[in-house]
């Protein structure tokens with residue numbers, strides 16, 4: 027909860043206390059340099075024991091509440107017909123008002139089932155913006171992705187409160203041009219992941235859902251980042267200031283033909299699921315769940331996680347629970363902006379997104395500005411963020427590089443995990459890095475997987491710039507870590 031200090035400054039006060047902690051390790055810069063080399067200059071390949079603050083993602087690493095841990099003890103361990111499943115189904119009904127639930131082991135597993143069922147080769151999926159695994163599943167099933175996020179969504183700096191909104195005129199035009207029968211579905215990701223954790227407004231979602239319905243096209247809501255989006259609907263849209271969070275989630279549940287989510291994000295556990303009110307859609311997908319996930323009453327999740335998810339979903343309706351990430355993102359963004367560092371604004375959910383396009387404007391985009399900044403930040407501060415730029419893209423059919431519209435270093439803020447002094451430390455080390463940014467150089471692939479290359483691709487620096495960066499750090503900070 028932001029509170030005003032005597033100085034007039036707004037401070038994002040934590041509305042929880044830590045009752046179980048994990049020890050952290052901050053390696054000396056020379057060891058960070060060595061770890062970055064061993065990890066092929068890819069932050070995904072760092073060992074977590076070599077990382078001080080793990081800001082790679084919020085996926086599966088959010089802090090759980092004591093009520094969630096307590097609920098785990100209640101789990102009913104049975105392969106079929108577990109009581110736990112019915113309790114989780116009930117929680118989903120309460121939150122979204124939906125009748126049918128297909129459990130899956132995580133978000134991309136839902137995408138596998140949805141895409142296998144609803145994408146026919148040659149069809150198109152329209153969406154505000156893709157997520158990496160979503161696009162991969164669509165392409166794997168012979169589909170293509172058309173993105174129609176409003177132009178401000180791809181601009182680093184904007185005043186628009188809902189930068190994740192779909193461009194309605196473009197949506198109508200695409201439906202006309204492509205033809206409704208060639209569109210597998212329209213997907214709304216709210217909040218968005220790859221473009222700065224930006225939210226989508228309720229007005230936009232209402233319009234999109236109506237257009238889809240009128241055109242007879244399936245509408246799908248990716249609710250993985252719902253918690254942040256709820257916060258922004260409540261705080262940035264005055265029409266919802268007095269609407270309860272549950273009223274909003276119930277409306278979302280009724281707007282779209284189906285929704286799916288990664289429970290590694292929504293609900294702060296590890297799992298996922300597809301929900302719908304349409305029996306025909308449920309029946310179309312049902313047989314793939316036992317094939318890929320597990321029986322219909324667990325879908326690859328542990329029953330303990332399912333119990334915790336039921337609690338976590340209800341806790342998503344608690345404003346103090348959902349506000350903590352966005353207010354911390356805002357606090358970090360403010361500190362970086364004050365140092366002259368360009369970040370995505372207005373600050374969104376999920377994490378603070380540093381604009382590597384300008385931070386590293388001396389590096390050619392073909393040498394992966396955001397990837398280079400990610401590994402330089404690890405060397406400078408021991409925290410690891412995630413490249414969300416060209417490395418996260420897919421090459422064009424002719425093998426040429428598909429340059430990302432935004433080159434971002436995402437510093438994720440898992441829910442209720444970090445403290446304000448840790449956030450200030452990140453801002454301090456990034457400011458130092460910004461002052462020394464001329465030392466950062468480019469990267470090139472030494473091993474480039476064909477699918478989702480950002481996960482386990484390996485890269486090398488184009489020169490000995492990481493050594494020079496580490497040396498300068500030692501000169502400037504002396505004995506300090």
Ligand SMILES: Cc1ncc(COP(=O)(O)O)c(C=O)c1O
Pocket residue numbers: 085132133134135157159160215217218219248250251287288289290291297298
């Ligand atoms: C918007 C969105 N959709 C889908 C997924 C995939 O979920 P998972 O990582 O659980 O497979 C993610 C994960 O980050 C996401 O952010």
